[in-house]
Amino acid sequence: MRLLAILALILSPMLPLAAQDSMPAAPYANRQLDDPAMEREAQDLMFTLRCLKCQSQSIADSDAPMAGDMRHQVRIRLMAGETPEQIRSWLVERYGDYVSYAPRVSASTWPLFALPLALFLLGAIILRRRLGRKGAAGL
Amino acid sequence: MIRRWYLWLPLLAFVGFVVLVTSGLMRPMEREVVSRMVGKPIPGFALKPAISELPGLSSADLEDGRPKLMNIWASWCLPCIAEAPQLEALKAGGAEIVGVAIRDKPEDVARFLAQNGNPYSRIGADDLSAVQLEIGSSGVPETFVVDGDGIITYQHIGDVRAEHVPMLLEKLEDAAQ
Numbered sequence: 001m002r003l004l005a006i007l008a009l010i011l012s013p014m015l016p017l018a019a020q021d022s023m024p025a026a027p028y029a030n031r032q033l034d035d036p037a038m039e040r041e042a043q044d045l046m047f048t049l050r051c052l053k054c055q056s057q058s059i060a061d062s063d064a065p066m067a068g069d070m071r072h073q074v075r076i077r078l079m080a081g082e083t084p085e086q087i088r089s090w091l092v093e094r095y096g097d098y099v100s101y102a103p104r105v106s107a108s109t110w111p112l113f114a115l116p117l118a119l120f121l122l123g124a125i126i127l128r129r130r131l132g133r134k135g136a137a138g139l
Numbered sequence: 140m141i142r143r144w145y146l147w148l149p150l151l152a153f154v155g156f157v158v159l160v161t162s163g164l165m166r167p168m169e170r171e172v173v174s175r176m177v178g179k180p181i182p183g184f185a186l187k188p189a190i191s192e193l194p195g196l197s198s199a200d201l202e203d204g205r206p207k208l209m210n211i212w213a214s215w216c217l218p219c220i221a222e223a224p225q226l227e228a229l230k231a232g233g234a235e236i237v238g239v240a241i242r243d244k245p246e247d248v249a250r251f252l253a254q255n256g257n258p259y260s261r262i263g264a265d266d267l268s269a270v271q272l273e274i275g276s277s278g279v280p281e282t283f284v285v286d287g288d289g290i291i292t293y294q295h296i297g298d299v300r301a302e303h304v305p306m307l308l309e310k311l312e313d314a315a316q
Contacts, residue, residue, distance in 0.1 A: 021215045023242040026267045052172055052277035065242055066277075069268035094275035096175050 021065050028075035029068030042075050045084040048101040049074070049091060058101060174275030174283075174294045181289045182273040186263025189240040189248045196237050196263030202289035206314035208234050208307065209283040210259070211271055213241040214251035216279040218298035223255035225299040230258040232308045238262035239270055241279055282307065286314035 033039040046060035051067040059067040059074075070091075077087045091099045097106065105113055176182075185197035201207060208229060212219040230236055238259040240248050248262065265271055274283060274291065284293035284307070293310045295303065 021213065021242045022244060022247070023266060055170070066268055066271075069242075070272065072267060073269070073272060091272075092175075094175055094272065095172055095277065098172060 023065070025065070025068045026072035028072040030071075031075075033075055033079065038078050039075075041084055042071075042078050045074055045078075045087060046071055049088070050099050050101060052095065052099065171296045172275075172277040173296070174277075174291070176273075176275040176291050177294050179291060181285060181291055184263075184270045184273060186239065186265055186270060189238070189243060189262040189264040190245050190252070192249075193257075193259060194261045196239060196261045198289060200237065200261060201285045202287070204287040205235060206284065206286045206292075206311050208236045208311065209239065209274075209285050210236055211239050211241060211274075211276050211279055211281040211283070213243050213279045214247040215243070216241075219251075219280045220255055222280050222298035222300075223258070225301060225304055226258040227256050228301070228304050229299070229307060232304065234308060234311055235260055239265050241265050241268055241271055284310045284314050 033042060043060060047058045049059045049070065051057045051059045051062035051064055051070070053064040053066045054062045057067075059070045074087055077090070078084070082090075088100055088102070097104060097109075103109060103112070181198050181201050183198045185199075186195050188195040201209065210226060212222070226236055236258045238261065240262055243264060243266075245264075248264075252259075263270065271277075276283070276294075278296070280298050282295040282299055283291050284295075286292050292314045293307075295307060299307065
């Protein structure tokens with residue numbers, strides 16, 4: 001009896017999950033592709049796509065049903081001959097850049113890429129002028 | 140001293156950075172994911188009926204010349220129960236509502252409709268969330284306004300409340316023009 005109570009206590013957190021939806025996972029949500037190279041491509045892509053329900057996890061990390069359905073799409077689309085970037089674009093077309101964890105250069109993100117380059121160049125110029133001056137003084 | 144004013148620039152840049160990050164952290168997080176499919180034609184699909192009493196749903200049904208509300212819902216979704224009376228109100232207001240049932244079993248759909256009413260003319264069963272992903276929807280419930288040519292003209296995220304009913308009827312009317 002006590003054992004049963006303990007078991008119920010352990011299992012109770014799982015109940016809300018079970019109540020969410022009673023459908024089995026999509027065929028390719030948790031089944032790896034037969035071709036190991038293609039499965040590796042699928043994994044790499046899934047780790048860079050955001051789970052839209054959980055929002056701070058990739059679809060590879062999430063056990064949400066919708067993340068499973070997205071993994072299914074990734075795998076069947078790879079099998080159908082699409083490239084990982086085509087699949088990413090298909091999702092970005094629908095959900096915006098938000099769905100992708102791989103940053104792209106766009107109208108709003110280019111400063112992120114340009115700034116480090118500009119700062120590095122600035123540093124190089126300053127350093128060159130200083131060292132150049134010292135070198136000249138030494139002569 | 141005045142000559143060296145530019146020495147303060149890095150500190151100024153750093154303070155600016157801290158202000159930017161702090162203001163970003165203070166802003167409440169936007170949890171809604173807006174579909175980029177608004178303004179675009181609905182992608183082609185064909186869903187089998189979710190229950191035997193009603194026909195299923197295909198993209199061709201959304202291109203028959205009459206604007207419709209496309210309700211993304213599920214019997215396991217609690218806000219969908221709260222939304223049901225508002226869908227009835229929309230139907231009473233002249234809206235044609237088609238449903239997409241996400242990851243749902245026929246018996247569960249039938250039980251939900253028996254308990255909460257059936258405002259739908261068609262319900263397609265989206266067992267793999269495939270149509271949901273095609274139209275850029277990220278949860279249940281969501282309601283899309285689709286014009287007579289199958290162009291998505293509006294997306295309502297979350298349950299439809301009483302105050303949204305006139306607005307959605309207006310969006311439908313706009314879609315008819």
